Amino acid sequence: MVAAGGRDAIVEARQASMKEMAAAAKTIAGIFDGKLAYDAAAFKAAAETIRARSGPALIAEFPSTTLGAPSGARLEIEQARPEFEALANHMGTLAEALAAKARQAPAGITGDMRMGSGLAMGGGSLLGKRPAAEADPAKLPVEHLLHLILQDCSSCHSKFRQKVQ
Template identity: 65%
Template structure:
């Protein structure tokens, strides 16, 4: 049962990235580059999900590359991909990013910290997903921005979390960011 949230989140992230694609001639280079970055992150998330779900054979290089793709494209690189004036049609990025720049940047940096820890976990698992990388029963997933749960503190040090938990938290950051800062499109 714990596999359902991962699959649903990856589908949401991948679907949002795919729907954002407009003909390249209709978007500015900044928006086109941003959309390509989001598609690369969605593809990386799909790879990691497939590995954790056992739908793809474990490949340490692919796992590491996927985590690194997300790490490189999050943090300040993600913030820089959303300059003032690049919001609204044909992009689905809301102008609210500018009004809530600190929150947007905090999400991007949090995603980067989780992806960094996931990439480090890949270095420690050259032969396959280890039991230490798996989420344990009862691990709270959190649901609000920056890994904070209602009435609770921020998540513990990412470097001490199981890789699968890191991945779930990364997907939550993506979902939370899209929910607040991305226009819903049909």
């Protein structure tokens, strides 16, 4: 494979992977917002899609030779690798917890899956200053895990993604 073709293939593959994560996140958000009917199998598949594409898999999608225009991946990824990888891995840990819960998903939505049901967890209120992500993710309700994951998407995009074209 020639260098240019290789770069394009990697960029295309990661953009496709990002889009799949976005669709999966939308599905889960839709389920909890009541816009989509709850379906344990769909929930499980969506959580697995996010899990499989975060953490080390996400990091591997950004080799240094593929950064910068015409890709949406900024050169800063290379200059701040530890921060980029920490974000990918933070999201990965949350996505692992989400997928583990989805594998055990009940036939119907239960109250303990809802945001707010874990308020006492982690030694502080979610409304407090201490980031709830420091709490054990396995103890957070599914809906809350999704919100934390979406925050990681945004944090990474605001620093490491650029508009191209």
